[in-house]
Amino acid sequence: MITIRIAAIYDIHGNYQALEAVLNEIDKENVDKVIVGGDLAWGPQPKKVIDTLYARKDDFIFIMGNSDREIFEQFKNPQSIGNMVQELNQWCIDELTTEQLEWLGSFKFSHKEGDALFIHGSPRSDTEAIRLDTPESDVYEMIKNENTLVIVCGHTHIQFKRHISSKEVINAGRGLQSRAKGACWLLIHADEYILRVTEYDFENAAREILLEGAPYKEDFADHVKNPPYDGP
Known part of the structure; x- marks a missing residue:
């Protein structure tokens, strides 16, 4: 059982204004603990996002997402750029400090709190997807060896229970997702798991992205204004 107030944020993906909106909302909730569930930097504003979260590195709990891991692996083992993912990884590497990158690579795979397990993808892999429509038999195989009653995940970006x-x-949801038209997160209070959505200024966020230097910034700005449909 969880008796303290916990906020869980997942899949920020370099969206600074969404992160700021959620953190401001969390501050109003007087939570006891914040868990950040991975995929922080990969996106249009990695420096602003990581600067913000690095300043709270001793206060928050951080779980490794697949994009965090991939950025760190490319940082430690530089490679020729062959696709968009690697190009964005390298741009994130260039935007962050060595200390921030080493910190990104230090995140743990999972975190247990009371009777809940917090992971990024599934208990088996940070890239394994648990979706709203994933067959129950498939999900059961992913979670059957866990002895916790609740599994909190992200990665697939759509909130669900x-x-x-x-x-x-x-699923705590993404910092921006199509169904919610807002920044999504999870509040845990008195053993109740409450899916939350925090509104923020999409148009201003998109304009800010276009003024900065991210590769594919037009695509990211359009994604903020017109999020793609991420699930069933």
């Missing part, structure tokens, strides 16, 4: 076998599987 699913009861599978004897467990609750909860």
Whole structure:
């Protein structure tokens, strides 16, 4: 059982204004603990996002996302750029300090709090996807060896709650997603898991992205204003 107030933020993906909106909302909630569930930097504003979170590195709990891991791996083992992901990885590397990159690579795979397990993808892999429409039998294979009653995940970007076998599987949602038209996060209070959405200024966020130097910034700005449909 979780008796303290916890906020969980997942899949920020370099969206600074969404992060700021959620952090301001969390500050109003007087939470006892903040868990950041991975995929922080990969996106249009990695420096602003990481500067903000690095300043709170001793206060928040950080879980490794697949894009965090991939950025760190490319930082440690530079490679020729062969695709968009690698190009964005390298741009994030160039935007961040060595200390920030080493910190990004230090995140743990999972975190347990009371009867809840917090992971990025699934308990088996940071790239394994638990979606709203993933067959129950497939999800069961991913979670069957966990002894916690609740599994909080991200990675697939759509908020949901699913009861599978004897467990609750909860996706906290992305910093921006199509269904919600806002920045998504999870509030845990008195053992209740509350899916939250915080509104912010999409148009201003997109304009800010266009003024900065990210590769594919036009695509990122359009994504903020017109988020793609990420799930069923």
